[in-house]
Amino acid sequence: MRRQFDEQLEELAREMISMGAMIESAIDKACDALMRHDVALAKSVMEADHLIDQKERTIESMCLRLLLIQQPIARDLRKVSSALKMITDMERIGDQAEDISEITIRLIDEQYIDSLQHIPAMAHATTRMVTGAIDAFVARALDRARAVIACDDIVDDLFVQVKDDLIRLIRADSANGEQAIDLIMVAKYFERIGDHATNIAEWVVFSITGEHGNERII
Numbered sequence: 001m002r003r004q005f006d007e008q009l010e011e012l013a014r015e016m017i018s019m020g021a022m023i024e025s026a027i028d029k030a031c032d033a034l035m036r037h038d039v040a041l042a043k044s045v046m047e048a049d050h051l052i053d054q055k056e057r058t059i060e061s062m063c064l065r066l067l068l069i070q071q072p073i074a075r076d077l078r079k080v081s082s083a084l085k086m087i088t089d090m091e092r093i094g095d096q097a098e099d100i101s102e103i104t105i106r107l108i109d110e111q112y113i114d115s116l117q118h119i120p121a122m123a124h125a126t127t128r129m130v131t132g133a134i135d136a137f138v139a140r141a142l143d144r145a146r147a148v149i150a151c152d153d154i155v156d157d158l159f160v161q162v163k164d165d166l167i168r169l170i171r172a173d174s175a176n177g178e179q180a181i182d183l184i185m186v187a188k189y190f191e192r193i194g195d196h197a198t199n200i201a202e203w204v205v206f207s208i209t210g211e212h213g214n215e216r217i218i
Contacts, residue, residue: 005070012062012083013138019055020134023090024127026052026097027193031123034104034186035116042101052094056087075207082207086137089196089203093130096189096196103182113169113176114183122158122190125151129197137204145208148201155194162187 026045033042063084066072072080129148136144166180166187206212 008066009079012059015059015062016083016134016137019052019059019087019090020130022052022055023093024130026094027123027127030097030100031120033101035120037108039105039108042104045101046098049094049098052091056091059083059087078207078210082203085203086200089199093193093196096193100186100189103186107179107182110179113179114165116183118158118162119187119190122155122187125155125158126190126193126197129194133197133200133204136201137207140208142205142208145201145204149198152194152198155191159187159191
């Protein structure tokens, strides 16, 4: 019975890695489409979002079966319940990538008013956060999870820089206003992706320690 449960937990880990790879790809492609004015790539991000949704449902069903049939306790219960929480944030990251792609398509015929130099850095940082959080979950690596949480400050600082740059452009010429607002929203979506990656890492910490925030739950 225990062997079968361990095999199911290994399958859960593989599915989490697969979903993680899907959202990492969505982040990267959303950024590339924006920077290259690539409509086809932006549309591919939007079209792939339903696959992320399907993966969420697959993992959710797997977790619920494990909870109902195996009735795990202690560490095993934390691992399964954490996965359930994590996939909610992972699915929302897919939604944010889709939102970025929608703005890319809307701006496709416009020359950008800013170089957007900080946007790729935000995308890179958030992708690393997602990768780190999933790796930490699979490896039960507390230090990696906490490193991901610390990285959120980097994404927040980059968002402030993007916002400040674009606000200066609006003040210099009000005609820049509409596009600047769209680009601020792009940066905000990346900042939210960082927040979701932080949430994922916090659930990894819970899966290992039983603590979420400063509170011990299980």
